[in-house]
Amino acid sequence: MIHMIIVFPKKEVGVNIRNILNRSGLEVAGVCTTGAQALQCADTMDDGIVICGYRMKDMMYSQLREYLPDTIDVLLISSPEKWGDGLEDGVVGLPMPLKVYDLLNTVEMLQQGIRRRRKKRREAAKNRSAAQKAVIAQAKALLMERSRMSEEEAHRYLQKSSMDSGTNMLETAQMVLTIMSDTV
Template identity: 40%
Template sequence: MSSIVIALPKIEDAKKIRAVLARHGFTVASVCTTASNALSSASELGSGVLICSHRLPDMNYLDLSECMPRDFEMLLLASARVICEVPTSILSVQMPVKASDLVNTVNMILTQQERRKRKEKKKPKARSWKEQNYISNAKMMLMQRNHLSEDEAYRYIQKSSMDSGTNMVETAQMLLMLLYDE
């Protein structure tokens, strides 16, 4: 679950931003006036959006962006003059803020984060050296004994794995046991 942290020098402004986001269905996890408090909140939350101004009492937005947790994105609220100098890696909304611009931008960031998380979950985890070794040995045995090419041996293990409902490492281990027992 992605979270929203708001860090603005004036707490009243931060609370107004929170109210706008709340009216549009967003939950703000933290409202603060310093970068250190924002970083503390962000590190506890895991992922989300940090909405901040270009200058906080203890840090500017560039320094803050370098210290943020990896899965947090910054949304800078600043004047047109400041936005001209903002790096492209930082999203920004021009002050005075239009509620629709703020809501749409926050929604876009959170949607992208959710897509990224889903994509990461779908990636197969990397095999350990030991697991890779089982598959390689099973391929070699199939290539030697059944005169298969490397691709054919791999596809055989893959198909056997799918047919039996086991993962490739278990299938390779079973093949090795069967081939060694002969």
């Protein structure tokens, strides 16, 4: 399942978009009115889609894009004049007035991109050498010992840290080993 968050300053607009998506069989993780709420909701997601307007109560869409991990795509719904200069990387624009057909097709296109990225990550994980797997296992063991995490928590921590920093899991494991080994 691909998580979606809807962010508009007027909650009714977000609820209407959520209802459209729900009627089409898509699940929405949350409807927010501020960028801060969206960021908090996105903290629990590895990847997904944020559907937002040009301006929220506390920030512009460009600021929200900046604070979100690169694995989360942004679908901006606003008048084309507001993004006539071009859009940030990782942002897809839909013009107002919004057509349900365009919304559903664009969300499906973004979901396909996310599925492709997930598949690539899974294939990369399968193709790790024994030495690379050992480094990741060593980092997990260190996290389990020092931070009192379960193996699942340590794995999740490495995954989330790698996604947040934009590095692969092996590089993140190497950073954890370097940092935690220096703090002995």
